[in-house]
Amino acid sequence: MSTKDYLEKDYYKVLGVSKDAKPDEIKKAFRKLARQYHPDQNKHNADAETKFKEISEANSVLSDPEKRKEYDEARSLFGGGGFRFPGAGQGGGPSVDDLFRGAGDAGLGDLFGNLFGGGGTTTRRANRGPRRGADIEGEVTIDFADALAGSTVTMQTTSDTVCPTCHGTGARPGTQPRVCPICQGSGMQTSTSGGVFAVTEPCRECRGRGMLVDDPCPTCHGSGRGQSTRTMQVRIPAGVTDGQRIRIKGKGGAGENSGAAGDLYVLVHVRPHKLFGRKGDHLTLTVPVTFAEAALGAEISVPTLDGGPVRLKVPAGTPNGRTFRVRGRGVKGGATDGDLLVTVEVQVPKHLSEEARAALTDFQAKAGGGDPRAHLLGSGR
Numbered sequence: 001m002s003t004k005d006y007l008e009k010d011y012y013k014v015l016g017v018s019k020d021a022k023p024d025e026i027k028k029a030f031r032k033l034a035r036q037y038h039p040d041q042n043k044h045n046a047d048a049e050t051k052f053k054e055i056s057e058a059n060s061v062l063s064d065p066e067k068r069k070e071y072d073e074a075r076s077l078f079g080g081g082g083f084r085f086p087g088a089g090q091g092g093g094p095s096v097d098d099l100f101r102g103a104g105d106a107g108l109g110d111l112f113g114n115l116f117g118g119g120g121t122t123t124r125r126a127n128r129g130p131r132r133g134a135d136i137e138g139e140v141t142i143d144f145a146d147a148l149a150g151s152t153v154t155m156q157t158t159s160d161t162v163c164p165t166c167h168g169t170g171a172r173p174g175t176q177p178r179v180c181p182i183c184q185g186s187g188m189q190t191s192t193s194g195g196v197f198a199v200t201e202p203c204r205e206c207r208g209r210g211m212l213v214d215d216p217c218p219t220c221h222g223s224g225r226g227q228s229t230r231t232m233q234v235r236i237p238a239g240v241t242d243g244q245r246i247r248i249k250g251k252g253g254a255g256e257n258s259g260a261a262g263d264l265y266v267l268v269h270v271r272p273h274k275l276f277g278r279k280g281d282h283l284t285l286t287v288p289v290t291f292a293e294a295a296l297g298a299e300i301s302v303p304t305l306d307g308g309p310v311r312l313k314v315p316a317g318t319p320n321g322r323t324f325r326v327r328g329r330g331v332k333g334g335a336t337d338g339d340l341l342v343t344v345e346v347q348v349p350k351h352l353s354e355e356a357r358a359a360l361t362d363f364q365a366k367a368g369g370g371d372p373r374a375h376l377l378g379s380g381r
Contacts, residue, residue, distance in 0.1 A: 011062050014054050014055055014058040015030060015033065015055060017029050017062075019072075021062075023063065026062050033051075034052070034055060034056070034267070037049075037052040038269070040141055056139070060135070131255060131259040132259045133255040133260065133262035134253035135253070135262040135265060136158075137264075137267065138155050138157055138234075138264060138265070138266050139267045140153045141268075141269040141271060142240075142268065142270060143270075143271050144270055144273035144276065145273070145305065147239070148238060148332070150235070150236060150237055150239075150240075151236045153234050154232075154233060155234050156230070156231045157229070157251075158227055161225070161228040161253060162224070162254065163217060163226040164226060165219035165220065165226075166220060168224040169224060170211075170222040171216065172215040172217050172218065175215045177211040177212060177214075178211065178212050178214070179211060179212075180203055180205050180206035180209070180211060180212050182203050182204070182205040183203035185210040185211065187206065187209055188201065189204070234248060239281075239331055240268050241268075241270065242269060242270035243269070246265070246266045248263060248264040248265075250262075250263065251264035252264050279341065280338070281330055281336075281337075282341050283305060283330040283331065283338065283339075284340075284341045285340060285342050285343070287312075287342055287344055288344075288347045289346055291346055291347070291348065294318045294346045297313075297315050297316035297318070298313075299313050299314070300314060302340075302342055304329045310326055310329065310340075320344070320346040322343070322344055323341050323342065323343045323344075324341075324343075325339050325340070325341060325342075326341075326342060
């Protein structure tokens with residue numbers, strides 16, 4: 001992400017949050033929008049796809065404390081219109097756009113160093129060493145069972161990379177950019193006003209790049225950058241939860257000057273199961289039982305996710321909503337296996353035959369027990 005993009009895009013507005021939003025608010029807003037505009041929910045909808053990319057980009061910046069700090073500082077300094085360069089907007093003088101075009105992906109640290117670190121009339125740009133590649137983000141949606149057992153998915157990612165035609169020089173193959181004769185490669189000019197103040201501004205000749213490209217590369221048009229699309233197999237670990245963000249080291253954007261590659265962050269969405277739910281390392285299941293089974297007791301069969309059914313003993317007098325634990329039949333792969341938590345739901349028949357109604361009336365008369373709501377009426381006085 002170039003610094004120039006930081007000024008042109010209001011990531012807070014994209015996610016619909018305030019500038020002082022807490023991390024949890026940002027996370028909640030992103031998840032809501034991601035579900036709304038996810039490609040799986042909006043097939044063949046180009047607008048939704050574009051919106052999804054915008055909110056993913058906004059989240060990648062605002063969810064990272066360091067990137068968010070850099071973004072806020074850039075917008076505070078330049079975005080409010082309070083910072084101006086001498087001659088900007090007049091007679092072809094450099095603008096903020098020119099400055100960031102020259103800065104490229106160097107980041108705010110390099111940019112501010114050029115602006116405020118120069119003490120003489122001209123300083124030469126230091127040779128850039130290895131630079132780590134950018135982190136990129138992607139999303140996958142997997143089934144409930146695959147989330148518990150682990151899965152390998154195919155992902156297609158797009159990241160910023162060195163232009164394959166000019167190899168980052170910005171010049172047509174067979175030619176080379178030349179050092180700017182005005183700033184001697186520093187990209188900046190320092191001038192004095194009245195002998196009192198020294199003002200540093202981007203070089204007007206090279207617009208802050210330090211180099212001049214006489215014959216631009218036909219592929220990148222002189223920027224030296226391109227985009228790389230690749231397909232890779234990504235392993236999703238067992239036990240992943242819905243909304244979990246997984247880091248895969250070295251699978252992000254390519255580095256510069258032999259720098260290390262960035263990382264890939266994968267946001268995982270898990271499709272709900274028609275029977276089972278999840279509570280930490282435990283699986284949950286609601287099982288219906290009849291009134292007779294709950295009152296008299298019974299031994300029932302309940303399904304499991306990783307095998308055949310198991311037998312569960314329901315004691316006599318079991319109330320509606322009671323939960324039983326089947327040990328070791330929950331999420332596996334952790335320090336200990338989770339359990340299956342089975343909650344019984346007593347079913348009340350909607351229709352009774354005459355014989356069943358008579359039998360139930362007889363039961364009510366013989367069971368007795370008084371009014372179960374008597375204590376409620378007494379406590380209200």
